[in-house]
Amino acid sequence: MMLRWMRGDLHIHTCLSPCADSSMLPVAIVREAKRLNLQMIGICDHNSIENAEAVRRAGEREGLVVMEGIEVTSQEEVHILGFFDKKTPLWDIQDMVYKNLCGDNDEDVFGEQLLADEYDRVIGSNKRLLIGATGLPVEKIVDAIHRLEGLAIASHVDRESFGIISQLGFIPPGLRLDALEVSPLASRERRCGFSHRYNFPLVNFSDAHSLEGIGRSFSSFLIKEVCIEEIKKALMGENGRKVIVE
Amino acid sequence: MKLRELIKKFNLEIKCVANGLDRKIEGGYVSDLLSDVIANGKAGDLWVTLQLHQNIVAVASLNNLAAIVIVNGRQPEEETIEKAEKEGIPIMVSKMSAFELVGRLHSAGISGMR
16 A cells, blocks of 8 residues: 555544534534545544544545544643544543543533534533543553553643643653644744754644634645554654654 | 741641751742743742642752642642652642632741742
């Protein structure tokens, strides 16, 4: 199989995240991503995987690769993205997150947390306080993601809120992140600063909370197929695989 | 005021570096954003925070802070204590909230102004 360029926006929220639009439904997300010529997307709601499978199924029907993921909030209020291959038992990490997440959501304050099926039908809502912080230190989250052979990426490291550098001052030595995500807001100079200071690959994703936000920034991966192993190789620049931030 | 006196006065639980409590406290700073402490924490400050992560030790060391007090009775991670012991940064735990502790420290003469 040949290597090919895949345009990917892996950080997209659905209507399950209280801060995201209720229009962020599986088919709607997939169609918008296809319209923008993205070839793969990732779904990572705050502290929950519960809508990711519906988007993956919608993607399979419509011809778009969807990676299932999660954006976990650590005890230090750092956001960490986890992405997984299709057959991964995602409830392993979900159970750990829910066990360490307290409180109930208040829809009037934080927003609705809608569960949707692969045909955009709303089938319920999640009552937990998904916007809250878990009691899990960043190291435990990264380890849990890696135990499931997933990809661990620090979210929007340039941002003042929920970014690992703003919360912890610097990236803890020995934290085995696979990459750092830089938000669409970061300038080229700022991006260069991160790659100069830290020895981690950089990626750009949109962190879309609305349909208009999808693809606002993305990264292109030269890979054989969409799977965690290939994306890891691209991040490491191994065997001709690579990643370019757009 | 010396750290030792504050520990007694406010009933702080000593977590590490029990032999380093004679340092003079020059002032105080309260923040849970470590990037902010790097920017604004001054040498000799007593730092009040709820963060437990081991990076607090490196930040205190970097800015030559006198000691760290963790509030709300939260217990620091093991790695944090080990690192603090190595770096000689005393860590204490207070059962009080940050608001209450800082108010009392201020009344006791610890200032945020230099």
